[in-house]
Amino acid sequence: MTRAVLSVGSNLGDRIGHLRSAVRALDGALVAASEVYETPPWGDPDQPPYLNAVLLVRDPAASARDWLGRARAIEEAAGRVRDPERRFGPRSLDVDVIGVWADDGAPVRSDAPELTLPHPRAHLRAFVLRPWLDVEPDAALPGHGPVTALLAAEPLATELVALRPRGDLPLESTW
Ligand SMILES: Nc1ncnc2c1ncn2[C@@H]1O[C@H](COP(=O)(O)OP(=O)(O)OP(=O)(O)O)[C@@H](O)[C@H]1O
Numbered sequence: 001m002t003r004a005v006l007s008v009g010s011n012l013g014d015r016i017g018h019l020r021s022a023v024r025a026l027d028g029a030l031v032a033a034s035e036v037y038e039t040p041p042w043g044d045p046d047q048p049p050y051l052n053a054v055l056l057v058r059d060p061a062a063s064a065r066d067w068l069g070r071a072r073a074i075e076e077a078a079g080r081v082r083d084p085e086r087r088f089g090p091r092s093l094d095v096d097v098i099g100v101w102a103d104d105g106a107p108v109r110s111d112a113p114e115l116t117l118p119h120p121r122a123h124l125r126a127f128v129l130r131p132w133l134d135v136e137p138d139a140a141l142p143g144h145g146p147v148t149a150l151l152a153a154e155p156l157a158t159e160l161v162a163l164r165p166r167g168d169l170p171l172e173s174t175w
C-alpha cells in the first residue's frame, strides 16, 4: 500500500557498515539506494562528519507507522544510544522517515509528535534532498515543492556544495 523515502545517516563507528546494515534489514522492500555522501554535521557542528544516503522502499502491507517502527528497530540493531541532552548529536545510525505515499500517489500527512509527515526538517537539509534526487530525479516534498528548486535556493545551495559523493563506498555492493 505504501512507498516511503528513508534518510540514513551515521557519524560514529563503522559508518558505511551501519548504512549497509539498514539496507540489509530492509531486504525485499528496497527499491533503490542513492549514492553515499560525506556531509558536514548539520545542527550541531561539534561532531565528526556523517555518511548519508536515501533509500526508496515499498511494501504493500506497510502503514506509515510500520515504516517508523522499522526505522527505530534498525537504529537499535546498530546500537544507537540516545543522548537526551544533545538534540542533533552524534549517532551510530539515524533512520528518518522523510515521506510516505499511498499507491495513488497521495502523500500521507501526520502532525503527531511521534510521527510527523513529511519530516518537519527535510526541506532544510541538503544531506537529505541531494541523495533523494539520485533515486527520484523529479522528487517533490509535500508542502514545499520540487526538491531541485529547494536545493537551488539559498541557504541550501551553499550547503549542497559541501556534500562529497563517496563513489568508493557503494551501498548495493556485495557485503
Ligand atoms: N518522520 C519522522 N521520522 C522519524 N522520526 C520521527 C518522525 N516524526 C517524528 N519522529 C519522532 O522523532 C523522535 C526523535 O527521533 P530522532 O532521535 O531520530 O531525532 P533526531 O534524528 O535526533 O532528529 P531529526 O528528526 O531532526 O533527524 C522519535 O521519537 C520519533 O518518534
Ligand SMILES: Nc1nc2c(c(=O)[nH]1)N=C(CO)CN2
Pocket: 008, 009, 010, 039, 040, 041, 042, 043, 044, 050, 052, 087, 088, 089, 094, 127
Ligand atoms: N550531516 C548530517 N548532519 C546531521 C544528521 C545527518 O544525518 N547528517 N543527522 C542529525 C540528526 O538529527 C543531525 N545532523
